[in-house]
Amino acid sequence: MSTILDERKDQIHRTGEGAIDIACNRDSLAGAVSQRACVFCGSRVVLYPISDALHLVHGPIGCAVYTWDIRGSLSSGPELFRLSFSTDLQETDVIFGGERKLEAALDELIDRHSPKAAFVYSTCIVGLIGDDMEAVCRKMTEKKGIPVLPVMSEGFKGNKRAGYLAACKAMFKLIGTGDTSGISPLSINIFGDFNLAGEIWIIREYFERMGVQIVANVTGDGRVADIGRCHGAALNLVQCSGATLDLARMMEEEYGTPYMRVSYLGIEDMADALYQVADFFKDKDPGIVDRTRVLVREELQKLMPELARYREDLEGKRVAMYVGGSFKAFSLVKAFRHLGMEVVMVGSQTGTKEDYAELEQITDPGTVIIDDANPLELSHFIKEKDVDVFVGGVKERPIAFKLGVGFCDHNHERKEALEGFVGMLNFAREIHSSVMSPVWQFAPRRANRMAAAKKEAVNE
């Protein structure tokens, strides 16, 4: 029996085997054990790192518990975002409606924590019982004097991407509320970086060395006040597969702020991001190009010799990856080339047709490209491609480990900074420490193979 359900066959492609036409952005198939979460998950990801806001999940308890402080996003100040708030709907609320409880919860929590704003997430059940969250939020905004913003993120109304959009819409309401005086003409907002393990601090430092002011890091170590005035920045930098692209587009339309898509992962993409920004500002400050060049050179001088040491060991090893957004996958494919490694499978939860077409361009023939995969498919390709290391998130980790394959956590829960030049070094170190560990010799898949090879050698 085949591992792949017929209905999923058009969501899998191999580079080089005909034109790519992957079906994507579909609802997950019933019974397929998708690795995906829901709309709510998408908006929670984007908004979560706004650290001085109250994040209240309107729904039964689970939705809030499972998203309680699970991300590696760090804050340089407030820690409010790391608490888990829920209206914990009970049966009577489901029958009679949860609006009064929501109101009371906001009343209580806003007084208790004095947040700068509150985000209220709707979950599946709220969509069903028909609470008018917008009305409650409007009322509480007036009463409490802070923005109380509804996030329309009912889990069943689409997939994670719909959640990104819901989050962007909620956030957009904050923008334009603050004073923009004192903002430099050389200024940017950082979108779509979540400050996992403090990565945004690395990136900020690069831009500051270039002489660029950062008005708001919207989705990482974020602050309500910064977001309120971020329309005063000259440029938006958007990282990640579309999580905040909608927000950038809204800002372009409303405030005329241009945006650029960038990635801070890997050497080329990191350098590219800096050069693109320098190029953008060079008319206003011609010196910026040189400053950037010096910065990149300095960083590379530190990095390259160290990378070379890891590369010696890693050359020729095979990699598979399954990530949330496919934009990250582009950077990772390139980053692995620097380590002399071969990418043989790339998958994503939320890729678009364009994303997959680009992946097909940059991967070697035979590479498996896959949309919305599940454990059986992932394990199938890990075996088929005889992978040495797998890149993914918490749910993928045990799949790799059971098959005796190294693993690198590259999702929202990572605790190791992997962005920027220094991040590239951490990344290499992490891959190295997994791939080169002696434990794989004992994992049955390899152990048995080694034993068989030995036997053969003796027989010859």
Place this chain on the structure above:
Amino acid sequence: MSKPVSIKKVKPNYVSTTNACKLCTPLGASLAFRGVEGAIPFLHGSQGCATYMRRYIISHFREPVDIASSALGEKNAIYGGGPNLKKGILNVMKKYEPSLIGVATTCLTETIGDDVPRNLKEFRSEFGDLDLPDLVEVSTPSFSGTHTDGWHGAVRSLVEQLCTTRSADTGRVNILPNMVSCEDVRHLKDICRDFGIHATILPDISETLDGPALEDYVKIPSGGTPVAEIKEMSGARGTIEFGRCLPKATGGTSLEKTFGVKNHRIGLPMGLRESDRLFETLETISGKPMPRRYELERGRLVDAYVDGHKYVFGKRAVVYGEEDLVTGLCAFLSEIGVDVVLAGTGSRKKGLDAAIAQVTNGVARMAPEVREGVDFFDISEEAASLKPDLLIGHSKGYRYAKAWGIPLIRVGFPIHDRFGGQRIHHLGYRGAQTLFDRVVNAVIEKKQADSSIGYGYI
């Protein structure tokens, strides 16, 4: 036992939860279903719930946890999820070839009122020509219960829906162990084997959620309670179910009522006295005396209690988690002289107060404040004035332990910030030994760390 005067705070009407001390109902059901041989849990609802629960469980067990979902979308939410449920079951059958599919509802399908039993009945008749797995369903709305309700509900459903006929005497003993760790289940199996008892432990997560490294990715891990044995639970000599806060109707009571299988309800065997009850029950059922190795374990435990009593006497502990785990911890802590000052659980109306009074009777120096339906915000508000020395419960209490500068002794589920959560041993004399060593060492460690001298001998 003297109860200290406590000013019972009148709580304002409960409105919101901060850092919940409970999980949602289908998660408990999924865990229980995972302890059945060849079974796969299936959540009837939207995709998010299943994925989140998988992630949560994986972080604790570090094992692949495949939970299927009917992945309902907007249309299904309006017109009913029946068709997706059937399609999902077919897909799971095709790919996983399970011998049992455990279907649990979610808040969504409970709210739209999907009739799962009817859907499954239709499914059986529509696809009767296929080789169908056993289908077991349980209703698990999280707006009226917690993960423990999901667990007990699933166990009861398994018993009632699979064991439908009176079986001939199997000579076996049914054990319904409650939500305990993989290590605990392994220990129970050892005990039964040493007593010469063939036990049907339901569920048995010892292998399915703590499996060995294998050559291949297995779709459904080996181990778990055999379905055939569940079907014959009516032929057992008796049932032992663990828990003093169990719902009225359980798998155990149902077997007793329908088939007259005697149900022995005892607490989680934690600590010396509650473990004694387990061994006494086993002696009664098997007619054999306690095997020598457990005599020795018991003796060593008492010896350790004596050796270590001074380190822990009078220490103040805050305990939280599942209602029965909390009860078991109180039993254990009270007998070593630790004063439980607050015992909290996220569940409601479980009779925790009475259960704790029962298990601590005669040894505790004081009765703890007992709180049902609490979250960590409530616990921390009260705990601040109670000045605890120890916090005992799952990982989620870490930030409070850190803030109060006291050790957190990790037990139960989930353990997300330490390694080996599934191998924590809580039950029996040996489980008590493990816990005791950890408690004593935590106290010593704290003393050592706080001391300016840094005693090398303590």
